[in-house]
Amino acid sequence: MSYKRMIREVGATLLLVGAAAVSQAQSATPAEKAIEYRQAVFKVVAGNFGPLAQNAQGKLELPPAAARQYAGRLASIAEFARDAFPDISREGKTRAKPEIWNERAEFDRLLKDLTDATRSLAGVTANAAARPEEFKAAVGAVGNACKGCHDRFREK
């Protein structure tokens, strides 16, 4: 390949990559939007669960009011996840496995485990008399709900 032609081809590739990035941002398809929405929901789940998990592991101090707020928000946002897997979001840039839509009842059961566990955790943090072991167990139950579903329905 000539030097000039190579420059042209590298340039064309970079243009394509750039165009793809712009198109992703500016005119996402309904499927892309649904996937991005879901990923945002789970980022908010993780952002609120993270400090609680670190606190339960003794890695982060958390005033009771902060723990209560994180846990309350976690319980709220986990509910959003229940509608974050519409059929349209099945194919695209996602680690969500097709099994989600093929074994929907089982998937929904695991999602319910998550919302149940986050509600319990919110209850424990709202209870000033709760013991540290109760808090740790409730955090562990949320972590297990995440893991149980990821192991089965999310690509590694």
Added chain:
Amino acid sequence: MSYKRMIREVGATLLLVGAAAVSQAQSATPAEKAIEYRQAVFKVVAGNFGPLAQNAQGKLELPPAAARQYAGRLASIAEFARDAFPDISREGKTRAKPEIWNERAEFDRLLKDLTDATRSLAGVTANAAARPEEFKAAVGAVGNACKGCHDRFREK
């Protein structure tokens, strides 16, 4: 530049770009994480406000139960935005202007406009006797709250 050297340099650049992408995903700094969290919160805001705005504009049919759910969630997630601008998230890949942190009281006032407006909208959608004009006005108030803050505190 020699052909071989150019190949090497292009390869090195691509490696750097790839490494940056991986590091972004796998070991984001606390600032990057805080910015990504905030952007996720606002994506969830937009994902729930979008259908309501389209409905108010006559572009999308929405059963009352769906409107109620979107509006309830919008009111919930808007509350998350209030803590989504920690000092640490001031600098990075963000359109949030430094004025947010320099004029914090004014910024917080505009954020409160948003949470107030979303709560009102949730109230209207929960009221079966509400008239379409009330719904449109409540949607408009949320849109104005978004725009008022973006015009002042977000880069174009």
